[in-house]
Amino acid sequence: MEIIFKNVTHAYEANNPLASLGLDDVSVKISDKKFTAIIGKTGSGKSTLVHHINALLKPTSGSVIVGDRTITSETNNKNLKPLRKNVGMVFQFPESQLFEDTVEKDIMFGPMNFGMSEEDAKSSAHDMIELVGLDEKYLEQSPFDLSGGQMRRVAIAGVLASNPETIILDEPTAGLDPVGRKEIMGLFKKLQMQGRTIILITHNMDDVADYADDVIVMHDGKIVGEGTPSEVFNDEKLLTGGMLTLPQSARFAQRLSQKRFKFDKLPITLDELSTEIKQQINGD
């Protein structure tokens, strides 16, 4: 589903003197079936932005178009289920949403709310637990007996189980070990290859460089940069403005360019970097 923000402004506590703008006249298009990363400092409005996509927040003015649904300030709270079924959302530290007495029931909770039959939900739970890299034996355990990383995977499985077309991820790998992080990010990339739209909020620039097709840079409730990762990370204005930092490979290349190497465009992934270095060494 294509997602379009049209002049969306969101004010927190609109009728209060302590009101603050969460989003300030944001217009942006998030392409269908692409992997879009949203980056920006804490408090820049990333979470506020994605909360609009499944109508957890509604715009104070402007509109959000998600597929064939339009969300405005007048949107009713009823009948949001079809929208929320299509837009899955993995929150920050999603393990805090677990509550059932077994992992299986917890994964089945979402699908059954969206009207899936019990057998279908069950088989979906079996598929999903494997997809997130856990053994089926965990299905019978209490989610509270698992480790933090395992709980995270169960929570992600619970969101994926309703088979959403669009998946929003709010820092899904925060606090995971490096191996787990790679596995989880690989899973999301795989889901995108299978034809889903992925929206990822992250502070990890290497994830952006490695996985994203598009990047949106936010600052103070506004969108200050848009484009492919390579475009965004080569944008002088964003870098000097302190609105983003470079991925490891690009930083390495920057240091190299102080010696005898020259890069027309900063390589942002490890692969790009190594090819560039190889070429330049052989070329000399």
Add this chain to the structure above:
Amino acid sequence: MPGDSLIYKLDPRGKFLITFYFIGIVFLANNVASYGFLLLFVLFAVYLSKINLGFFLKGLRPMFWLILFTVLLQMFFTPSEHPIWNFGVLTLSKEGMVISAYIFVRFVLIIFVSTLLTLTTTPIEISDSIESILKPLKAIKFPVTQIALMLSIALRFVPLLIDETTKIMDAQRARGVDFGEGGLIKRIKSFVPILIPLFVSSFSIAYDLAIAMESRGYRDGEGRSKYRMLKWEMRDTVAAIVMIVITGILLMIRSY
């Protein structure tokens, strides 16, 4: 609420005691003059605080039904020699209406004054002043510091738990829970997915807090110095004297 007027600057202990004292003397008023006098005084205090009157009116809102119920009760159930209107046990009379008007003013006074306290005093100041006021009880081995600590931790947890609740509600909404839809049983059931995670996370927050305090060497009991010192100043003494004067005036103009 942040602010910087005279009322904000008063010593929280004084403000706390004065508020309770004032709620006490509200009950001395028994005629138009005394109620009017108190109302004027409260409005003057509100003016001194430089806070918009709207916030005080908002404070009335949650009490609306209680006030309405009490006022109606007084209005229709006050026995009278000269009823204007009579229906079974219900009596409407001039006395009843006057008394219910008094009750209404009394509610407004008490709510305005306590709103004034809570708007101009931070929760931490309130718990500090409770500790300071209860200090004499130490003589009878009453655990004042522990109680004050419990109080400030509890107050600290309120915004934390509100945040946590909205977060969990959003997460479950995204998984298709509809709060406030369906019959009563279904509605109650829809709160299970919030309550369990909320309990789990409050226990873990409490556990983390305990460990953090212990690892920073927290020990309760004697000899802890204070980070926030409360200082009693001239203006606090003046405020106390004003209260005594008000009590005096009140005693003069009330009817016996």
